[in-house]
Structure formats: structure tokens, C-alpha cells
Amino acid sequence: xxxVPCQVLRVAILLSYCSILCNYKAIEMPxxxxxxxxxxxxxxxxxxxQAVFFGIxxxxxxxxxxxxxxxxxxxxxxxxxxxxxxDWMLAVLAFxxxxxxxxxxxxxxxxxxxxxxxxxxDNFIPGWLNHGMHTTVLPFILIEMRTSHHAYPSRSSGLTxxxxxxxxxxxxxxxxxxxxxxxxxxxLEHIGPGARIIFFGCTTILMTFLYLLGEVLNSxxxxxxxxxxxxxxxxxxx
Numbered sequence: 001x002x003x004v005p006c007q008v009l010r011v012a013i014l015l016s017y018c019s020i021l022c023n024y025k026a027i028e029m030p031x032x033x034x035x036x037x038x039x040x041x042x043x044x045x046x047x048x049x050q051a052v053f054f055g056i057x058x059x060x061x062x063x064x065x066x067x068x069x070x071x072x073x074x075x076x077x078x079x080x081x082x083x084x085x086x087d088w089m090l091a092v093l094a095f096x097x098x099x100x101x102x103x104x105x106x107x108x109x110x111x112x113x114x115x116x117x118x119x120x121x122d123n124f125i126p127g128w129l130n131h132g133m134h135t136t137v138l139p140f141i142l143i144e145m146r147t148s149h150h151a152y153p154s155r156s157s158g159l160t161x162x163x164x165x166x167x168x169x170x171x172x173x174x175x176x177x178x179x180x181x182x183x184x185x186x187x188l189e190h191i192g193p194g195a196r197i198i199f200f201g202c203t204t205i206l207m208t209f210l211y212l213l214g215e216v217l218n219s220x221x222x223x224x225x226x227x228x229x230x231x232x233x234x235x236x237x238x
Contacts, residue, residue, distance in 0.1 A: 007058075007061045009147065010054055013054050014054040014057070016132070016136070016140075017047060017054060020129065020132040021048070021051060023129055024038070024044070024047070024129060025038065027124050029125075035176060035179050036172075036180075036184075040172070040176050040184045041184065042097070042100075043134065045097075046098055046101045046137065047133060047137075049089075049094055049097055049098070050098060050137060052089070053090060053093070053094040054144075056085060056086045060079070060086050063079045063082055064079060087153075088153055090145070090150045091150060091152045091214060091218075092153070092161045092162055092165070092211070093162075093165065094141055094144075095210070096162055096208075096211045097165070097207070098137045098138065098140075099138060099213075100206060100210055101134065102134060102135060102137050102138045104203070104206070105117070105134045106135075108187060114186060115185070115186050115190060116185060116187060117130070118186060145214075146221055149218075149222045150218055152218060155215070158211055158215070159212075162207055162208055162211045163204060163207075166204040166207045167204065170200045170204070173188075187199075
């Protein structure tokens with residue numbers, strides 16, 4: 001039996017994301033006052049995605065609790081829709097975007113933090129909040145993947161959806177540059193047009209790879225779990 005029920009974990013994670021978002025929005029940074037506000041940063045978009053996803057998880061848990069034993073077919077139908085939405089969000093957005101933000105941020109930060117998170121930001125964003133935005137996302141989403149089985153959509157529709165998201169964000173970043181003359185991330189200021197195209201292409205490929213990684217990881221976790229349960233159910237040989 002789990003030390004902490006998964007339903008309680010989801011509520012705790014949801015509350016932590018709400019706290020992170022509230023604290024982040026309360027910070028008065030110059031970049032928040034410019035065109036696009038916080039919505040031009042993938043980190044902020046990811047925080048919203050994670051908060052919405054875990055909100056749906058909590059809502060699903062509550063609906064499951066209320067529906068259990070009721071025999072109401074309409075309620076069961078609505079619950080199935082919620083579960084489908086929850087699973088789709090994890091597969092297409094929460095896992096690939098969340099892992100992308102953590103991995104890419106810390107790789108670039110380790111190489112040259114000024115290209116992704118200038119030291120000046122330390123005056124505005126405390127260390128715990130930085131880790132809340134760029135570190136804890138990964139263990140939180142892995143906990144969710146480990147505690148509940150999620151049905152992935154067809155590979156073609158899932159890959160199409162994550163590619164649409166990636167291209168849409170790239171176009172949004174380019175539009176912000178077109179309007180303001182400034183790139184959202186300092187890294188883009190230091191490379192030429194050709195390198196930017198390659199960079200955008202590589203980020204899209206990485207996002208699709210992370211989608212496939214999530215699919216494989218989800219299958220591995222639950223195939224292993226199923227195998228262990230089947231082994232326990234086998235009668236012991238005397």
C-alpha cells in the first residue's frame with residue numbers, strides 16, 4: 001500500500017503549482033510589462049499546463065469518488081471523458097513540454113546561464129522559485145506517470161499535436177520579435193538567422209522525441225507492474 005494516496009499527492013502538487021504561479025506573477029519584472037507579458041516564456045506556459053493538468057487529475061479523482069457505486073450511466077460517461085482528457089494532456093503536453101523545459105533550461109544554464117537565465121534575474125526570482133519552475137516539474141510528472149496508468153492517443157495524432165504546439169510557440173516567439181525587435185531568450189540574440197532555423201528545428205525534433213519517450217516509459221512502467229501482479233497471482237509450486 002502506498003505511503004501517501006495518489007489522490008493526496010495530486011492535491012499537494014496542484015497546490016504547489018498554484019503557489020508557484022501566484023508567487024511568479026507577483027514579481028514585478030520589466031519583462032512582465034512588455035509585449036506578451038509572461039505568456040512569451042515557455043516556462044510560464046508550462047506552469048499553466050502543469051497546473052491545469054493536475055487540476056483535471058484532482059477533478060477526475062473527485063468525480064470517480066462521487067460516481068463509484070452510483071450506477072448512473074451519464075456520470076460514468078462524463079468520468080470517461082475526464083479520464084480521456086487527463087490522459088491526452090499528460091501524453092501531448094504535460095510530459096513532453098515539462099521534460100523539455102527542465103532538460104533544455106539546465107543544459108543551457110550549465111553552458112552559459114546568461115543565454116537563458118541572466119544573473120540579473122536572481123534579484124527578482126528567489127532560488128526556490130527558480131527550482132519550482134525548472135526542476136520539480138520533472139519529479140512531479142514522473143510521480144503522476146508512476147501512480148496512474150495513462151492511455152496514450154494514437155502515435156500519429158499525438159505527434160501531430162505536439163508538433164502543432166511546438167510550431168505555434170516558435171511562431172509566437174518570432175512574432176514577439178517582429179513586434180518588439182527583441183528575442184524572448186538571450187540565446188537567440190547571439191546566433192544568426194540560419195542557426196536560429198536549425199535551433200528551432202532541433203527543439204521541435206526534441207519535443208517529438210520526448211513525446212515518444214513518454215509513450216515508451218508509460219508502457220514500460222505499467223507492463224512491468226502488470227507482470228509483477230501476474231507473478232503474484234500464480235499459484236506457488238509445492
